Amino acid sequence: MHPSDNETSIRQASLEDLVTGPVDGLILEERLGYALRRAQLKVFKHFDEAMREHNIRPAQFSSLVVIEGYPGVTQSSLAQTLAIDPPRVVNLVNSLEERGLAMRVRCKRDRRSHGIFLTKQGEALVDKLKELSSQSDLAATQALSEIERRQLLMLLRKIYAPAHGEG
């Protein structure tokens, strides 16, 4: 591919004065994936800052919250819930177990399954983390009113869980 093959696509005037500033106008804003990614980038950045002190990753936080809500949840069920693959859950639960936040208990009826439970330490931590997470969400969405924030959650839920969100 030689430049000469594509002369018509180049506005010669631009070769001296290139576009050097941020050009984030209306070009991409209509693309849903782009808007979601940019918003998530900001929300996760706030989340990371909030969790830095406790060295907790997003998937670790979500796991702790689910385990708290469903003590004895199995790893396969956790994988389904968080929409991640079973191999990731292994590392996830390993990291929580190594830090003394959760532990596996082998099921008596079906010895293939492991129930996951929070330790006392895990229960104490998850309560604090949930508060930090809420504060972080508010900080990341300062430009939104409380009504808009709830509206946003509803719209997002409609996308990923239409059955629940539509009713």
Next chain:
Amino acid sequence: MHPSDNETSIRQASLEDLVTGPVDGLILEERLGYALRRAQLKVFKHFDEAMREHNIRPAQFSSLVVIEGYPGVTQSSLAQTLAIDPPRVVNLVNSLEERGLAMRVRCKRDRRSHGIFLTKQGEALVDKLKELSSQSDLAATQALSEIERRQLLMLLRKIYAPAHGEG
């Protein structure tokens, strides 16, 4: 950490009947990061399917759209616009150049900068990709009305670009 240290956190009844199904109820839905991630997962999945035929990744698509809108955009400007780091832009533009979709032109005034332009082939492709992307967005958000879809875009924009979104 011995299980016996944490007996109080385990509901013994659960040790025989674990929670094995999907438990994705209301536990995590209030978390903005979780909702954003789940929605993005779905939207990107549709996008991937739509682009599979053309073997285009999300960042490649965004780059093509920006270059089309701003012929001669520099790599540093592209990095700013897409909120990615300069080293990634190098690979990104390399991939577009290798496929004959875009090309670098060294700036005459400031020979450090490269302007990026679409080739004829790139211009033809990006028009088709934009149409595919729009269809993909619609398919991923079938549960939303057109008003809700626009509302969602506005709310997301308010998050990542409060200055533009608030007015």
Next chain:
DNA sequence: TATTGTTATACTCTATAACTATA
């Protein structure tokens, strides 16, 4: 001295296949 682009590197996230132990 600062900036544009580049290389090298590493770390996280994610996906897949193959394996084990239990059923």
Next chain:
DNA sequence: TATAGTTATAGAGTATAACAATA
């Protein structure tokens, strides 16, 4: 034979530091 969990592996995506060329 099927399932829960595990291991190994590889590919994206992402971030950082260091470098070359140019200003």
